[in-house]
């Protein structure tokens with residue numbers, strides 16, 4: 001009875017004594033630790049999402065530790081370091097979200113996209129994200145405020161020498177570790193880097209800057225890579241600005257052809273394909289049904305014998321857009337593109353892209369893209385990642401068709417990602433018609449011949465999706481009721497470990513690199529206006545064509561003339577004549593006179 005009484009009386013009293021107590025110093029340490037964790041998270045996510053974890057640790061996590069270490073140990077008052085880390089906290093949360101969604105870190109291109117989006121688009125994009133954004137903002141801001149206030153108030157000592165503490169608890173140790181790390185990183189910078197797809201002969205001073213390219217090794221690191229990213233935006237923007245300003249006063253003196261002045265001017269669309277080879281199109285005789293829509297399309301002419309002079313995007317696209325001779329190695333040229341000629345002739349011009357604005361491969365095209373009155377880049381990722389599919393360009397195209405319904409001439413260029421590796425990233429799940437289209441383990445590799453079946457299937461699925469995108473684009477033009485025409489042409493082909501050949505990818509100087517699909521579609525309204533152009537195109541469809549002809553042809557298609565127009569280069573002219581077709585193989589040769597080796601169809605003299 002007594003014992004029972006004792007327990008009964010004592011227990012509640014003991015409970016009351018236990019208090020949840022946390023000292024200000026502990027809270028300061030916890031909050032500062034959380035701040036460090038917020039900064040490290042994007043790097044850890046990047047390492048986790050990378051194919052090569054070791055490289056990602058060296059390029060992302062290690063520089064991040066060095067940068068964070070320096071910020072932390074540079075100031076005697078730790079709350080000051082907390083303030084700097086707090087300024088980077090919300091951006092770090094956004095960066096983490098970005099890495100989770102796109103498998104890559106933010107870059108110059110993303111900044112461009114953010115700067116060009118309007119408020120309505122941003123709102124629409126963020127519509128489903130308001131709750132996580134609000135919650136993570138409240139959480140992050142609370143941590144930051146608590147860290148700064150508690151560190152200031154607790155008088156937390158961040159001593160230069162700590163005798164009885166662990167290594168990382170002395171400021172001098174953290175500082176020394178950071179400096180040592182910095183020296184290691186600098187040693188890493190001395191290892192030369194070579195962009196893999198570019199032959200050394202193509203190096204030029206304009207879009208190459210070896211120091212910045214080497215520094216860019218650490219661009220994926222957060223927050224250490226931030227200055228590199230800013231430097232890269234500044235450098236690329238300066239280059240583009242320079243290239244554009246040189247041609248500020250350039251004029252083609254282009255005008256609408258006299259006979260068309262009283263007619264309704266057309267809506268002309270050029271779709272620039274990517275890495276597409278004609279022999280994988282059902283339309284070109286491939287046994288698989290990869291282009292079911294286009295194979296049965298009326299008013300469509302496939303050009304059977306079209307090639308590109310170069311098998312790299314950065315070299316081939318400028319040749320389509322301008323009169324730049326293919327032999328000219330520099331990515332810039334002293335003339336503008338046909339877009340400016342359309343502008344001069346009173347057309348409204350649009351450039352809609354699913355590719356990047358800036359970069360070694362993208363900038364030479366962007367120089368011309370920005371000649372358009374309205375320029376929009378939609379893909380927040382680059383060709384190296386999943387990013388967005390090409391159908392993202394369709395609703396903007398539909399909008400243009402609506403807005404420009406009564407306009408006097410419209411030009412739209414759609415720059416797609418088509419079939420660029422990784423093929424799996426170029427189509428949605430609903431287009432997985434040919435399977436297996438990926439390996440059982442890991443990701444699709446362009447360097448593993450054992451994956452040929454999956455590579456073939458994935459590549460064919462990407463063509464199937466191109467067929468869908470083109471069909472949708474053509475439907476939009478058809479429904480516009482305007483005289484409308486569409487040209488599709490790919491920038492180059494691709495090798496797929498064909499028939500015993502060990503080559504994959506492009507830039508291998510094979511016939512499969514250079515042959516491209518090239519199509520022409522027209523609306524019934526266009527046929528009424530220009531039956532002669534359709535007749536000429538039908539006649540020229542089997543003749544040898546190079547993408548050098550696109551410049552002359554698209555102007556002819558829109559009935560735009562200029563003092564030095566060259567009708568003999570237009571596939572829409574009955575005066576079209578075949579010229580010799582130069583290609584970049586073996587340093588440069590005539591495609592039609594070249595020999596081909598039996599296994600890979602590699603060109604040689």
Ligand SMILES: [Zn+2]
Pocket residue numbers: 274275311312313314491492
């Ligand atoms: Zn390309």
